[in-house]
Amino acid sequence: MKHVYTLADLRDPAFAEAMPNAKLAVIGFPIKHSASPQMHQAALDEAGIDLQYIRVEVEPGDVDACFVEMERLGFIGCNVTVPHKLDAMAQCDELTDDAKALGATNTILFKEGKRIGHNSDGPGLARAIFEDFGKSLTELRVLILGAGGGAGRAIATQCAREGSPAIYLSNRTVEKLEPIAKSLTEEHGAKLVYTLSTDEKDLINAANRADLIINSTSLGLHEDDILPLPVTALSARHRIYDAVYNPPVTPLLAEADKLGAKTSNGLSMLLHQGANSYSFWLGQEPNITAMRKGLG
Known part of the structure; x- marks a missing residue:
């Protein structure tokens, strides 16, 4: 074989x-x-x-x-x-x-x-978040990094379908997010959807309002990758989920662990x-x- x-x-x-x-x-x-x-x-x-x-x-x-x-x-x-x-x-x-x-x-x-x-990605994500963090997407305000890509859009859509109280979509190209945000509210019943760039101030403000941060970018696949958001945006109260599972501990998860945040990687998804x-x-x-x- x-x-x-x-x-x-x-x-x-x-x-x-x-x-x-x-x-x-x-x-x-x-x-x-x-x-x-x-x-x-x-x-x-x-x-x-x-x-x-x-x-x-x-x-x-x-x-x-x-x-x-x-x-x-x-x-x-x-x-x-x-x-x-x-x-x-x-x-x-x-x-x-x-x-x-x-x-x-x-x-x-x-x-x-x-x-x-x-x-099966959407249902898989919902099960993974509940298993890893003990709370369902229905209970969590979510910040999605790299929401303009295919994986990010699927994650955002599942969050909307599950009834997340607020969804924050971040992407380098903000223009990509507008049709996604419209779809989430009009087609999938999203309650509150916000779009933002990767500007440091915007990310920090969104993270302050979010309970769960999901990285759906490819940043983290390599040890020398930069973080997908400023480390100052992270706190011990956050739940951090990195869709990357190889390596099992990405730079983002390593920094979140130092702060005492709950973390998990994409292996559960x-x-x-x-x-x-x-x-x-x-x-x-x-x-x-x-x-x-x-x-x-």
Whole structure:
């Protein structure tokens, strides 16, 4: 079994012979870093389901071709990560309410000749926040850093759907936030939505009003990354959630820990969105303990 497969591998007649039980996958570009296979494989093995979950690296523009090969090979479905979530949605025949609301798909089910797109990120985030901090999004005023990106928008939409009392959207390009804010209030019932730039003063003011700060930027992937907001914006009363999970302690979480704030990383969101995807494909709940152990 290879660490990463490609579209060429799926097309190779030898693949079906060598990997007859490979019926689930995660696709992305790049994909070698994904922790989804060990998480899902642990749940499949625990349940005694003789299937394999693999990584498939798919170049931009090749999502439809990948789906064609997966359907031919009898795949049950796949997870979709960056940069393919919008393209994957465009290739679907049907969308779940979660996919429609969040405007992207991260889970595909191949069923009766149809491609059904789902989004487990939103429900996964809600479960993760409650598990990690003991409070639901319904109770928390939220500041979202990098809200103009796909991940940030999905997070903001879930916060609105859950009834967060106030949502603060921050992005380098403020103009990107206006249609998002309008969607949150008009389509998803958001109570209060504020948009702001990455100006230091604006971030500090918003953080002073927020209970939960979520980093959905890529800042934190590298040790020398700058913080996504000033350290003076952080306090011990905050809950800090970094969607980055590798490294497990980002510069933002390290600074928040020093102040005594409650912190968590994106591994819990990965876990719960994974459990949601598993249920969507197989119609049964996975063993969360096994999935958590699979993540190490």
